[in-house]
Amino acid sequence: MPAMTYRDALRQALDDAMTEDKTIVVIGEEVGRYGGAYGVTKDLIKVHGPERLIDTPISEPAIIGTAVGAAMTGLRPVAELMYIDFLGMTMDQLANQAAKIRYMFGGQIGVPMVLRTQGGTGRSAGAQHSQSLEAWIMHTPGLRLAMPATVADAYHLLRQSLTKPDPVVFIEHKALYTRKEEVDLSDDPLPWGKAAVRRQGDDLVIVTYSRQVIYALEAAEALAKKGIEATVIDLRTLNPLDFETIRTHVERVGKAMVVSEGVMTSGVAAELCARISEECFDFLEQPVIRVAGEDIPISVSQELEAGSVPSARIIAEVAERLMA
């Protein structure tokens, strides 16, 4: 099988989707000639032309607003927000327009757009370019939310997002772009909204998504050497949320940990933890544990940056305490 990077898989997904569906246009800062700040759209302008890879001024609210308006007519824009940290600039168009249009117009119309963006730590990008803001999206009814951890999912989740009738926020992880895996893109993907069980074990369930899946798998290998076998669930999409897969494994195993790079307080991990506690209480041997980002801004210092989010070592340490 050929090896491919996460970045190349994303580009391939856009390329293939644009070839099949002429209603897809990519609009954003530096998406055309420059090829994307992280190179995801590199050379697509040569294949699909400047009419479909549209370089914009630095105007995030109007970029997303224009995409929403175009999507209301049935086009399928892929609006790129260079960093998820700029969500504050665009949150009105996303939360008040894109997420509400179907409902407040009584179901007559949808907004079939994809907002592609990237978040997370790992590149010393500092406090305004390293955040994990997926909780803002998950907290807004009317938005889908996909966060691929693997190269194959980078391809398949983006292709699936580009068939959805509703707005999808697609958050890539900036530290994964260069990650390489052997993939066969012709394999049938998991259905949209279905979590992947990346590793199966009988002692502990780790529920996570995006880059923390990679860390959780590393932690699971380390734990296995100490005789602790973990199940690792990659949620893939947070909306829809595949709670049934979580339930099945938590009820089977009886111990659960939730891992998220976003900050701990009122975050995705808090929501998952609450839901597991409420719905699987009778099966739990111990309280569900959150491992999440510290409630602090992200530093440029590599030492401080790494210390502000979960790592394989921290996940393994907490798991050991949980099992003790």
Add this chain to the structure above:
Amino acid sequence: MAPRNTASVSSRKTGSKGIEDFAPGAIVEFDRDDELKAYREMLLIRRFEEKAGQLYGMGFIGGFCHLYIGQEAVVVGMQLALKEGDQVITGYRDHGHMLACGMSARGVMAELTGRRGGLSKGKGGSMHMFSKEKHFYGGHGIVGAQVSLGTGLAFANRYRGNDNVSLAYFGDGAANQGQVYESFNMAALWKLPVIYIIENNRYAMGTSVARASAGVDFSKRGSAIGIPGFQVDGMDVRAVKAAGEAAVAHCREGKGPIILEMQTYRYRGHSMSDPAKYRSKDEVQKMRSEHDPIEQVKARLLEKGWASEDELKAIDKDVRDIVADSADFAQADPEPDVSELYTDILL
């Protein structure tokens, strides 16, 4: 307090071919059919809004209700300049736009009362209605947000290669929002077929234009990036149509966006809860008696002998019947079923 451009008389029968030929202050002469159509459409909006005000007072309409009374000539004149497929999007003062687009009075009124027969099944309300068939894209409650959306409609028209234009309506208040200028820049850069219609009714809620805007000529708000603009007497439906035709021609020819500042006036408060203490009764009365858009048309119809008092009364009765029927429907129609709580969110 008359609009700065009182309509000057032009003898040109038809609208201009584009903005090169458009003289600020120009009007198009209306024939009998045009005048009667404009009269009827404007009257429908006014009577509808009066009834909505009553229903609000009686407690049948909750939440927000922003009346369009006084501004009728703007949307009616612009609709006369459009062709099939041209799109309209606006903010929260939207009842008039929907009626002018041909959406049903029953559907709009029942939406105001939040009933299942409303255009949004009772989920949207006064500020949120839509019609694909009539090319009306809402009905939006966040001030200025519709300007980006309207730019997106124009983007889609350009991408599809049709020659439709989109009309993005907003007010003098929204004209100070940041994304309006981002949208202007993108539309000018890409020469998108969008007409930005600034309905300057002189007050953003309770704040007068002079207190909120360092430059009060809104037609020049795109001048730094080359977007042409005109001030238009928005109380004279003929002046609105003339400007509208010039603007539409400009956009259809691929020359990019254009701004029309419609100088108009709302007789009522910002919303039903606004007693409008920030302006004098004399100011309102002067506009009503000297510039009322409906009275202007009525006076011309009578003066030219194109309609008798009785014929105009018959139109008024017809309009009142439509409005009364919509009000009856909006009070009798049931509320949406609770099973609708979780529908129409995500497919």
